[in-house]
Amino acid sequence: MTRETVGTASTKxxxxxxxxxxxxxxxxxxxxxxxxxxxxxxxFLAHPGEDLVHPAGPAxxxxxxxxxxxxxxxxxxxxxxxxxxxxxxxxxxxxxxxxDFSVTLRKGDADVVRTVGAVVxxxxxxxxxLHEKYGLSLSDNVVTQSTLDxxxxxxxPVLSGKGSVAxxxxxxxxxxxxxxxxxxxxxxxxxxxxxxxxxxxxGNINLAAEGLDRLYAMAREEGALYFKLNEPPEISQDxxxxxxxxxxxxxxxxxxxxxxxxxxxxxxxxxxxxxxARLLLLKAGPSGFLQPDNVHxxxxxxxxxxxxxxxxxxxxxxxxxxxxxxxxxxMAVEDILDxxxxxxxxxxAEVDRDKCAIxxxxxxxxxxxxxxxxDKAKISPLACQACGLCASECPQEAIQVHGFSDRxxxxxxxxxxxxxxxxxxxxxxxxxxxxxxAWEAARAMDHPLPGGFxxxxxxxxxxxxxxxxxxxxxQGADGVLAAACHxxxxxxxxxxxxxxxxxxxxxRLLSEAGIDPQRLAFARVAANMGVEFSRIAMQMHERLEKRxxx
Amino acid sequence: MxxxxxxxxxxxxxxxxxxxxxxxxGHGTAVDLVEKSGFxxxxxxxxxxxxxxxxxxxxxxxxxxxxxxxAAEPRITxxxxxxxxxxxxxxxxxxxxxxxxxxxxxxxxxxACYKKTGGQRLVVRGWSPNNRPFYAVNxxxxxxxxxxxxxxxxVEQACPGxxxxxxxxxxxxxxxxxxxxxTGFAPxxxxxxxxxxxxxxxxxxxxxxxxxxxxxxxxxLRPSDGEPPKKAAFIQCVGSRDIALGNPWCSRVCCAYxxxxxxxxxxxxxxxxxxxxxxxxxxxxxxxxxFYEQCKKDLRFVRNIPxxxxxxxxxxxxxxxxxxxxxxxxxxxxxLLVLSIGITPNPDNAGLSRALFIPLDxxxxxxxxxxxxxxxxxxxxxxxxxxxxxGPKSIPASMAHAAAAAAExxxxxxxxx
Numbered sequence: 028m029t030r031e032t033v034g035t036a037s038t039k040x041x042x043x044x045x046x047x048x049x050x051x052x053x054x055x056x057x058x059x060x061x062x063x064x065x066x067x068x069x070x071f072l073a074h075p076g077e078d079l080v081h082p083a084g085p086a087x088x089x090x091x092x093x094x095x096x097x098x099x100x101x102x103x104x105x106x107x108x109x110x111x112x113x114x115x116x117x118x119x120x121x122x123x124x125x126x127d128f129s130v131t132l133r134k135g136d137a138d139v140v141r142t143v144g145a146v147v148x149x150x151x152x153x154x155x156x157l158h159e160k161y162g163l164s165l166s167d168n169v170v171t172q173s174t175l176d177x178x179x180x181x182x183x184p185v186l187s188g189k190g191s192v193a194x195x196x197x198x199x200x201x202x203x204x205x206x207x208x209x210x211x212x213x214x215x216x217x218x219x220x221x222x223x224x225x226x227x228x229x230g231n232i233n234l235a236a237e238g239l240d241r242l243y244a245m246a247r248e249e250g251a252l253y254f255k256l257n258e259p260p261e262i263s264q265d266x267x268x269x270x271x272x273x274x275x276x277x278x279x280x281x282x283x284x285x286x287x288x289x290x291x292x293x294x295x296x297x298x299x300x301x302x303x304a305r306l307l308l309l310k311a312g313p314s315g316f317l318q319p320d321n322v323h324x325x326x327x328x329x330x331x332x333x334x335x336x337x338x339x340x341x342x343x344x345x346x347x348x349x350x351x352x353x354x355x356x357x358m359a360v361e362d363i364l365d366x367x368x369x370x371x372x373x374x375x376a377e378v379d380r381d382k383c384a385i386x387x388x389x390x391x392x393x394x395x396x397x398x399x400x401x402d403k404a405k406i407s408p409l410a411c412q413a414c415g416l417c418a419s420e421c422p423q424e425a426i427q428v429h430g431f432s433d434r435x436x437x438x439x440x441x442x443x444x445x446x447x448x449x450x451x452x453x454x455x456x457x458x459x460x461x462x463x464x465a466w467e468a469a470r471a472m473d474h475p476l477p478g479g480f481x482x483x484x485x486x487x488x489x490x491x492x493x494x495x496x497x498x499x500x501x502q503g504a505d506g507v508l509a510a511a512c513h514x515x516x517x518x519x520x521x522x523x524x525x526x527x528x529x530x531x532x533x534x535r536l537l538s539e540a541g542i543d544p545q546r547l548a549f550a551r552v553a554a555n556m557g558v559e560f561s562r563i564a565m566q567m568h569e570r571l572e573k574r575x576x577x
Numbered sequence: 578m579x580x581x582x583x584x585x586x587x588x589x590x591x592x593x594x595x596x597x598x599x600x601x602x603g604h605g606t607a608v609d610l611v612e613k614s615g616f617x618x619x620x621x622x623x624x625x626x627x628x629x630x631x632x633x634x635x636x637x638x639x640x641x642x643x644x645x646x647x648a649a650e651p652r653i654t655x656x657x658x659x660x661x662x663x664x665x666x667x668x669x670x671x672x673x674x675x676x677x678x679x680x681x682x683x684x685x686x687x688x689a690c691y692k693k694t695g696g697q698r699l700v701v702r703g704w705s706p707n708n709r710p711f712y713a714v715n716x717x718x719x720x721x722x723x724x725x726x727x728x729x730x731x732v733e734q735a736c737p738g739x740x741x742x743x744x745x746x747x748x749x750x751x752x753x754x755x756x757x758x759x760t761g762f763a764p765x766x767x768x769x770x771x772x773x774x775x776x777x778x779x780x781x782x783x784x785x786x787x788x789x790x791x792x793x794x795x796x797x798l799r800p801s802d803g804e805p806p807k808k809a810a811f812i813q814c815v816g817s818r819d820i821a822l823g824n825p826w827c828s829r830v831c832c833a834y835x836x837x838x839x840x841x842x843x844x845x846x847x848x849x850x851x852x853x854x855x856x857x858x859x860x861x862x863x864x865x866x867x868f869y870e871q872c873k874k875d876l877r878f879v880r881n882i883p884x885x886x887x888x889x890x891x892x893x894x895x896x897x898x899x900x901x902x903x904x905x906x907x908x909x910x911x912x913l914l915v916l917s918i919g920i921t922p923n924p925d926n927a928g929l930s931r932a933l934f935i936p937l938d939x940x941x942x943x944x945x946x947x948x949x950x951x952x953x954x955x956x957x958x959x960x961x962x963x964x965x966x967x968g969p970k971s972i973p974a975s976m977a978h979a980a981a982a983a984a985e986x987x988x989x990x991x992x993x994x
Contacts, residue, residue, distance in 0.1 A: 065988070093950055201866035204859075235829035235859035237952070237968060240818070244825060255857070257880065275880075278904060313863050320863045322636040326977050342863050350950045351981035358984040362603065464641060464706075471706035516632035553626035555641040555705070558795040
């Protein structure tokens with residue numbers, strides 16, 4: 028399927044594929060396929076398993092009351108003619124840009140190549156047993172949470188012989204709400220079967236998720252005993268299974284000899300994430316998730332336009348949160364692939380093909396994977412976020428950002444630096460997303476600002492070229508400030524790192540040229556902190572004033 | 578575009594309402610955004626940045642950004658000082674909005690009037706330059722003086738020409754193809770835990786007050802003398818996980834904000850010692866394990882919730898708790914005691930529940946998606962809930978929920994047409 032969009036005078040016609048690749052075979056991926064199909068997109072659903080089955084591997088929290096709804100969803104997706112399911116399939120190769128990705132799937136021992144407009148990555152968690160961290164070996168009476176799930180599912184007669192069951196959790200990892208939900212659900216399933224004594228020895232009760240406080244209250248009412256400890260219990264498997272710890276409530280030593288010990292498992296970021304990140308040129312975040320831990324990457328966004336991460340792909344999310352992500356991903360896909368959205372945004376970067384030496388610096392620095400090349404570098408107008416990192420790093424100065432070209436900046440710098448204020452002139456390059464709104468807030472709130480303060484808007488502090496800084500001094504500025512957001516807050520992933528590095532370089536150059544490097548400053552400030560902005564600007568002003576006097 | 582030619586009513590101008598409105602408008606839908614107070618932005622706009630060397634992921638700066646986006650969006654019509662009076666219709670609604678008068682003339686020099694009346698007294702200003710209008714009559718003054726007319730007189734007296742003539746409440750009827758309820762939460766009233774001395778002991782403050790101070794001053798300061806504390810304590814779960822109060826829920830944000838504020842303050846003053854009294858520390862996201870590890874090194878954690886606080890000389894606050902190991906009573910004095918107050922249901926929920934025919938859950942939040950996989954839908958077709966109106970949430974979680982509410986509303990609009 029291809030949808031044609033006719034551009035206006037400032038845009039060109041781009042044809043967009045309205046097929047979407049969804050990676051994953053769990054409920055989040057299945058839900059996402061259904062949500063996309065409902066919106067009229069064709070879906071390729073690729074997963075490594077043998078077949079799309081119910082129960083699919085959900086986030087780990089047992090589906091419980093949702094069983095019928097989930098079974099229906101799986102059936103629906105299997106019959107939906109807009110959804111083509113590739114079993115035993117993995118992503119092998121990917122290229123292209125939003126609206127026109129070429130993806131190669133390895134299915135069995137054959138390659139399948141498809142063109143898609145967008146990709147949603149939605150695999151399930153990997154569960155890792157942590158028994159080794161407790162120094163335990165698995166046996167008839169020491170089992171993992173997955174083994175217990177299987178025993179409960181199969182109504183294993185072995186369970187009937189277990190009069191007492193103990194859980195240990197939250198000592199071999201920093202617990203999550205997913206872990207607590209899984210433990211509580213297993214406790215309830217055990218208690219429901221028959222009379223059995225259940226002990227839960229746990230580090231932290233993580234309840235900060237929808238409905239979990241109520242689940243905890245119910246599980247407590249049903250009679251399991253909970254021991255919250257700061258230190259792990261001493262566990263011995265030989266000669267008998269035993270746990271020794273200090274009860275923090277009764278303040279005495281406890282000895283438990285349960286018939287069965289269930290050891291915590293870890294919900295780990297899907298193993299697939301690593302290869303998917305490499306193939307799709309995504310900047311992965313902490314703990315192997317496919318989204319930087321950055322507040323500006325809200326909901327399902329990744330560092331690349333047209334590629335979205337849903338559910339466990341992006342964080343410790345439960346099934347309902349995965350479902351919200353599925354809806355949000357489908358809506359985000361609609362956002363870029365729907366008619367009219369293929370128009371080239373007014374602010375993007377252009378390559379001067381005469382100057383381009385195809386060194387591919389731009390390809391390496393672009394946080395959005397927006398650069399490809401034929402005989403010269405090309406920038407996808409749909410993928411480009413107009414941050415200007417490529418423009419400032421390009422050794423040939425072959426890239427210009429619309430509205431922030433070198434020539435435009437030179438004009439603004441000259442205007443600012445030459446302003447004949449009596450106070451020291453400070454030319455300040457302010458990032459559009461952080462320092463600029465902070466400056467606006469400082470003004471609105473009547474916080475003091477220096478008389479010679481001359482702000483210049485830049486799309487990202489990472490767009491500030493060393494040349495701009497030097498130019499400002501040449502033009503007569505007493506001081507130059509480059510102001511960015513805090514580390515880990517850059518909307519363009521790490522423009523602020525480039526900015527910090529360039530200011531360091533510029534300081535070195537100034538020193539070499541015999542100019543006091545103290546006249547140049549780099550600062551970090553959040554969009555909502557007018558008061559901080561004022562402090563930074565006034566401190567710089569005072570420094571320059573003092574310098575002038577001596 | 579899925580939402581063209583449709584109109585959605587969004588109730589509440591906090592982060593959830595703002596984000597839902599932004600997403601809907603981005604899909605071509607016209608939005609009426611109704612906010613009870615004089616300013617958009619809700620609680621989130623009042624929070625300060627908690628970055629030290631690096632961003633601590635609280636999300637407060639994103640509220641500023643989303644507010645700017647909403648202010649620039651022509652498809653969104655903002656109704657300030659307005660509340661829902663009633664709703665008629667089914668599927669396609671007709672909503673009546675009651676709007677209190679603005680009382681100020683926009684073409685008057687309100688900045689001068691603000692300064693002339695002493696600032697934040699008769700006239701108050703927004704938290705952000707993206708609050709438009711930026712100045713409003715102090716709502717506290719309205720109740721204090723017993724009505725609009727008195728206040729109008731005071732304004733006119735202080736700043737001739739600044740008072741608007743029309744002081745009447747107005748009713749508007751707005752057609753709506755769908756409704757999103759994003760009316761937010763009420764911060765727990767710390768006076769309901771009287772043994773902590775909030776309101777009586779000067780340096781016992783709430784987490785919300787510290788957030789506001791951080792936003793305004795960029796620092797954590799003691800109210801009594803405006804100095805930074807040398808020794809501070811946080812008590813967690815104030816008003817949360819408290820069966821006796823009838824608040825059994827975890828508020829899900831207090832551990833995160835307390836630890837982030839503690840670390841932000843320590844970044845400015847590495848000598849600051851911080852004690853955190855807690856039951857369980859709740860995780861805050863992907864980077865939490867590393868963040869918490871660092872906190873364990875920098876802060877002192879005591880797994881016990883104190884029972885009492887007493888005033889001491891020099892503005893200090895003496896806190897009493899039982900030792901987690903021995904059970905013995907321990908007392909220690911701090912320069913500043915922060916009560917990590919939680920999220921409670923908005924007191925307007927009951928009335929809204931009746932007006933909209935959508936139920937509340939046992940805790941008093943909207944029962945949207947309780948136990949359901951679709952988390953933003955209510956029992957009533959065409960009515961959706963977003964953000965903390967449905968239960969405690971962080972800023973990023975409220976945004977994800979708001980986006981899901983907008984997505985479900987857009988689907989509903991498509992099916993309904």
